[in-house]
Each structure stands twice: as C-alpha cells, then as structure tokens.
C-alpha cells in the first residue's frame with residue numbers, strides 16, 4: 001500500500017490514522033538517522049586493505065560496498081558508533097568530532 | 104466450574120424483571136458473578152484469551168479454561184506467567200486482528216500498568232473484566248475500587264456493574280462498544296470483588312444464537328498478519344512527533360463513546376428487556392437531594408432511597424454506570440436545581456481532603472451550573488469494610504441536614520471508619 005504522507009508535519013490531529021499505525025511499513029530508508037551522530041568515521045583510502053571487516057561489523061549497514069570493495073560511508077544512516085574504527089585492523093578509520101568538521 | 108451443565112437443567116424464563124415482559128429468550132440460573140462473566144465470555148467466544156489468575160478474579164480464568172478444555176469455545180487460551188505478559192499477549196493478538204479478552208484484579212491490574220496505556224494508545228479493543236479489589240499494602244483481597252480508579256487516566260472505557268446480571272450484560276455490551284469503528288478503545292468491565300464475584304445470584308443468560316448475533320464479528324481496521332496490506336504498529340514517535348495528535352484522537356474516541364454506549368445499551372435492551380444508559384436515575388425529577396453511588400453499593404442504597412421516597416421524603420439516586428468517559432454534562436443536567444448531593448466513593452485519592460475520585464469529578468461537573476447543589480463526599484468500604492444500612496442512613500441524615508440548612512458540616516467523610 002502506498003501512503004501519501006505529503007505535508008504530514010502540518011497535518012491536523014484528525015488526519016492521522018488511529019493508533020499511530022503506519023500504513024506504509026518498511027519506510028526506514030526515508031528516515032535519515034545520521035543526524036544523531038557526534039563523531040564521524042573518516043576512512044583513509046591509502047591505509048585500507050579492503051578486508052571488509054568494517055562492513056561486517058557496522059550495525060547500520062552504512063559501509064557502502066561496490067564490486068566487493070568499500071567505496072564510502074553512508075552518512076545519512078551512520079550513527080557514529082565507532083565500531084568500524086575499533087574493529088579496523090589497520091586503523092584506517094578515524095572518528096572525527098562532527099563539530100570540528102565543516103559540513 | 105463451567106456452568107454449561109447447570110444451564111441444561113435450568114428453567115426457561117418466562118417472567119422478566121425488566122420493563123419488557125414480552126421477551127422470552129433467556130434462561131434464569133443461579134450462579135456466582137465470576138461464572139456470569141465466564142458465561143458471557145463463552146458466548147462471545149473470543150479468538151484469544153490471555154490471562155493470569157488472581158483473587159478474586161481467579162474463578163473466571165478457571166471456569167473459562169474449563170470451557171476451552173471442554174471444547175465449548177474456539178478460543179486460543181494463552182496461560183501466561185504474569186499480568187504484564189497477559190496484557191502484552193492480548194495487545195499482540197489484538198493487533199493481529201483477533202477479538203481478545205483478558206481479566207484481572209487489583210495487583211494484577213497494577214502489574215499491567217504500562218501495557219494499559221499501550222492498549223489504548225494503539226487503539227486495541229481488548230475487553231477486560233476487572234474484579235475490583237483493594238491494592239496493597241497492607242495486603243487485602245477484598246473489595247474497593249482503588250485498582251480500577253488508579254487506571255482512570257489510562258484511556259480505557261470503564262463500566263461498573265451493580266450485580267452479577269449487570270456483570271454479564273456489561274461484558275456482552277463491552278465487545279460492541281470497544282470494537283465500534285468510532286471508538287476502538289479497550290474496555291474494562293468492573294464488578295465488586297466477592298460481593299458480586301463470589302455471591303450466588305439469579306442471572307438471566309440470553310440464548311446463544313441471540314448473543315452471537317448481538318456481538319457479531321470483529322472487523323479489525325488492520326491486521327499484523329495481513330501480508331497484502333502490511334502495517335507497522337507500536338512505532339517510535341520521533342523528535343518532530345505526532346504524539347500530541349494521537350492523544351487528542353483518544354479523547355475524541357471517548358467523546359464518541361457517550362453515544363455508542365447509549366446506542367448499544369438500547370439495542371441490548373431490545374434483546375434482553377434490560378436497558379442501559381450512562382447512569383441510572385431514581386426519582387431525580389422531583390428530588391431535593393440525591394445520592395450518587397456505583398457498584399454493588401448502589402443496590403443497598405436504592406433499597407433505602409425507594410423506602411424513603413415511599414414515605415414522602417424527596418430523595419433521589421443516581422447509579423453511575425459509566426465512569427470513563429465521565430458523563431459530566433448529563434450528570435450536571437440531572438442534578439441541576441437540587442439542594443444537595445452525597446457522593447459515595449469506594450476509594451480515596453489521598454490528595455489532601457479532596458475526597459474520592461467520583462466526588463472530585465462530579466463536583467467539577469457541577470461547577471458551571473447556575474444553581475449548584477451542595478456536595479458531600481462519603482468514602483466507604485475500603486478493603487472490603489461493610490457498608491451497612493445504618494451507615495447509609497447516617498449519611499442520608501447528614502445529607503438531609505445539609506439540604507435543609509444550606510450548609511455542609513464536613514465535605515469529606517469516612518463512613519464506617521473506626522474513629
């Protein structure tokens with residue numbers, strides 16, 4: 001079922017489906033949780049050996065893979081937990097304070 | 104014990120106590136209140152019952168499990184390890200689109216606490232008889248209304264019963280009220296512990312097919328098991344949030360409930376001869392003062408009130424049936440112009456001399472009246488303390504004094520307390 005939620009932030013109370021039921025499930029892709037992050041993982045392409053350990057450990061599937069290679073980090077969903085940086089055997093990922101980065 | 108065997112030997116009822124003497128579709132049996140409730144549950148035949156036994160509700164769970172074991176219902180009975188789990192299972196099953204019931208008392212209701220709000224917040228029409236019992240401490244298994252009163256803001260409809268017959272009737276009606284598409288709220292059916300639950304009374308059990316037709320089928324607005332129309336239920340309301348909007352919707356459902364409860368009560372009257380509204384009034388039209396009470400005490404009080412009326416004393420009575428939603432407007436209309444009212448509460452709010460919950464809400468309902476009656480509160484029967492005729496007479500005497508003198512000596516009174 002496709003559910004038109006255009007302008008939902010302005011909806012009056014009568015318009016919402018009773019019981020806070022979401023009639024269009026599986027929509028977490030459109031709910032960007034990257035904003036929760038305070039530390040950003042930054043990968044050093046030079047140091048990385050493409051072992052893919054970070055990809056296995058990332059709880060948010062935020063390590064982007066193409067042709068079996070890490071091609072980047074999805075900052076729309078990465079919550080900055082730092083697991084990738086801790087697990088990387090080559091210290092190829094550094095956690096950088098978001099407030100010190102120009103976004 | 105299941106009562107189906109007793110029904111076989113019972114006599115067909117020809118004499119109705121209600122005002123409709125032409126109805127002849129029920130059997131009168133002598134049963135305890137818990138069996139009246141499980142008999143209603145047998146006829147409702149819910150898809151799922153998840154329950155945990157607690158005194159004095161235990162007998163409901165016992166006799167209903169017997170019905171399940173005997174194959175007399177198609178219900179899937181979930182024997183959980185606690186009331187917290189009972190309500191959790193009920194919520195899951197209801198969200199899956201089942202007609203769900205459970206029942207509890209006292210500490211069990213308290214243990215369901217956080218789930219009560221989830222059931223109403225998710226708008227799940229679960230029906231739960233609650234056999235009213237005091238909350239600890241000290242440990243006490245007897246009747247007062249502190250358990251359900253504690254849940255008065257949990258977003259559940261609450262309907263009180265005066266006797267076993269009403270416990271049966273209200274349980275049947277609760278299904279229709281809860282599942283009404285304009286409501287979709289959980290409903291608590293309240294009956295006084297031991298006084299109603301364990302006393303044998305004459306109860307008219309309506310014929311199975313008539314009850315089946317009355318309760319009908321549940322058409323859930325969605326189902327977790329419907330893979331063609333998938334939904335997410337119980338989601339997180341994030342920072343921007345719509346929580347406030349959903350709470351306003353719950354209030355709207357409560358407002359809709361006033362009409363639906365009256366409609367269902369009227370329709371139930373057509374099949375049973377017993378008509379139900381938000382409250383019942385006795386002689387209010389020409390009364391100068393009145394008593395407001397609920398639950399089993401209303402029976403004793405009505406007896407006294409009718410006796411006094413026959414002696415020309417201008418007294419009336421209101422038996423509050425529906426406590427949530429609270430029929431403030433209708434009560435104010437009924438009581439407008441009276442000189443004094445006495446409100447009986449079987450629980451306290453411990454708010455510092457504010458009185459019991461019914462008193463607080465009734466007094467607030469009267470506030471906008473041009474001619475407000477004086478209001479007196481009697482807190483009685485805590486932990487099962489008996490409410491004797493003498494105690495009610497004492498309160499009535501004080502009520503009459505207040506009405507005559509235009510003055511209330513003491514607003515909040517503890518009736519039957521050892522001073």
Ligand code: SF4
Nearest residue numbers: 058078079081082084
């Ligand atoms: S910081 Fe956490 S969420 Fe972000 S990419 Fe690394 S493991 Fe994934």
Ligand code: SF4
Nearest residue numbers: 048049051052054088
């Ligand atoms: S764990 Fe480190 S080395 Fe391995 S792929 Fe990830 S960033 Fe590269």
